Amino acid sequence: MKLPISLVVIAKNEEKKIAQCIESAHFLDDVVVVVDQSTTDGTAEIAKQKGARVFIKEWQGFGPQKRWAVEQAKNDWVLCLDADERISEEMAEELREKFPHLDPETKYYFPLAAFYMGRWIWHGGWFPDFKGRLFHRKYYQWDLATIHERVVGGAKMGHFLGPIEHYVFDHFSDHIETNIRYARLLADADEQK
Numbered sequence: 001m002k003l004p005i006s007l008v009v010i011a012k013n014e015e016k017k018i019a020q021c022i023e024s025a026h027f028l029d030d031v032v033v034v035v036d037q038s039t040t041d042g043t044a045e046i047a048k049q050k051g052a053r054v055f056i057k058e059w060q061g062f063g064p065q066k067r068w069a070v071e072q073a074k075n076d077w078v079l080c081l082d083a084d085e086r087i088s089e090e091m092a093e094e095l096r097e098k099f100p101h102l103d104p105e106t107k108y109y110f111p112l113a114a115f116y117m118g119r120w121i122w123h124g125g126w127f128p129d130f131k132g133r134l135f136h137r138k139y140y141q142w143d144l145a146t147i148h149e150r151v152v153g154g155a156k157m158g159h160f161l162g163p164i165e166h167y168v169f170d171h172f173s174d175h176i177e178t179n180i181r182y183a184r185l186l187a188d189a190d191e192q193k
Contacts, residue, residue, distance in 0.1 A: 002027055002028060002029035003027060003028050003029065003077075003095065003096065003099050004029055004030075004075045004077060005028045005029070005030070005075055005077045005078065005079050005095070005099070005134070006028070006029075006030040006031070006032055006073035006074055006075040006077070006078045006079070007022070007025040007028050007030070007031045007032065007078075007079050007080075007081060008032045008034075008066070008069045008070050008072075008073055008078050008079070008080045008081075009021060009022075009031075009032070009033045009034070009052075009069070009080070009081055009082065009083055010033075010034045010035075010036070010062075010065045010066055010069050010082075010083075011033055011034070011035050011036070011039070011043050011047070011083040012035065012036035012038065012039050012043070012059075013039050013040060013041045013043060014041075014043045014083035014084065015041040015042040015043045015046055017083050017084045017167060018033065018043050018046050018047050018050075018083050019046050019047075019049075019050050020086055020167075021081055021082075021083050021084070021085060021086055022047060022050040022051065022052050023050060023086075024086035024087040024088075024092070024165075025079075025081075025087055027092055027095075027096065028079070029074075029075070030053070030073060030074040030075055031047075031050075031051060031052040031053065032052065032053050032055070032069055032072045032073050033047040033052040033053070033054050033055070033083075034054075034055045034056075034057050034065060034068065034069040034072065035047070035054060035055070035056050035057070036057070036058075036059045036065075037056050037057060037058050037059070038059060043083075044056060053072070055069070055072055060146075061144075061145070061146025061147065061149075062145065062146060062147055062148075062149040063142050063143045063144045063145040063146060063149035063150075064142075064144050064146070066080060066142040066149060067141055067142040067143075067144065070137055070141060070142065071137075073137070076104070076136050076137050076138055077099075077102070077104075077134070077135075077136055077137075078134070078135060078136075078137055079095075079133055079134045080133050080134075080142075080151075081133065081164065082166070084166060084167045084168065085112075085164050085165065085166050085167070086164070086165040086167070087164065087165075088113070088162055088163050088164065088165050089162075090161070090162035090163065091110060091160060091162030091163060091164060092162070093162065094160050094161065094162040095134075095160070095162070098160070102134075102136075102158075103156065103158070104136035104138065104139055105136070105139050105154050105156050106154070106156040106157065106158045107132045107134070107135045107139075107140050107151055107153065107154065107156065107157055107158070108132065108133070108134040108135065108157075108158045108159070108160060109130040109131060109132045109133070109157060109158070109159045109160070110130065110131060110133055110134070110159075110160045110162065110163060110164045111127060111128030111129065111130055111160075111161070111163040111164070112126075112127070112128065112129040112130070112131050112163065112164050112166050113127055113128075113163040113164065113165050113166065114126045114127065114129075114166045114168050115165060115166065115167045115168060116168045117168075127163075128163070130159065131164065132150070132151045132157070133151075133164065134160075135151055135153070139153050139154045140152065140153030140154060141153060
């Protein structure tokens with residue numbers, strides 16, 4: 001039996017990673033992928049082939065995009081991942097075990113395990129890097145920050161030990177390009193204040 005949790009993902013040009021993200025959620029009964037309308041690759045088609053409900057939406061910034069994506073979920077319990085993240089086997093097992101006992105007023109955090117340029121990074125502040133990704137949408141929601149968004153709502157926190165696997169960058173050039181993109185987004189956000 002699948003768990004009544006909706007996996008919610010926003011994506012842009014993620015055709016190389018979206019299939020693995022969706023496949024890792026095979027035990028959840030709903031997958032929502034919101035694809036940025038400026039995407040130029042096969043992200044949407046691959047997500048559909050993998051069984052996701054796919055929506056195309058104009059980019060509004062990270063927080064607004066994720067908030068809208070959560071609103072498309074079939075379930076009140078949502079697990080939000082980035083397209084380059086996957087549910088580890090340990091995390092899946094722990095979710096199955098703990099789901100019947102989850103508290104809707106608690107936001108649940110998971111350690112983030114980073115796979116960076118061909119290897120796992122277990123030091124230097126990269127691990128465990130806990131992220132709040134599982135929540136009940138009647139009590140929590142993404143804020144409206146265009147960058148460095150976070151889940152806001154109640155004050156209760158819970159933790160899982162099974163990690164989210166984050167396949168960060170394949171090449172150093174990817175890291176540099178991402179840093180430049182985020183610097184531009186931060187500058188734009190500052191200008192709009």
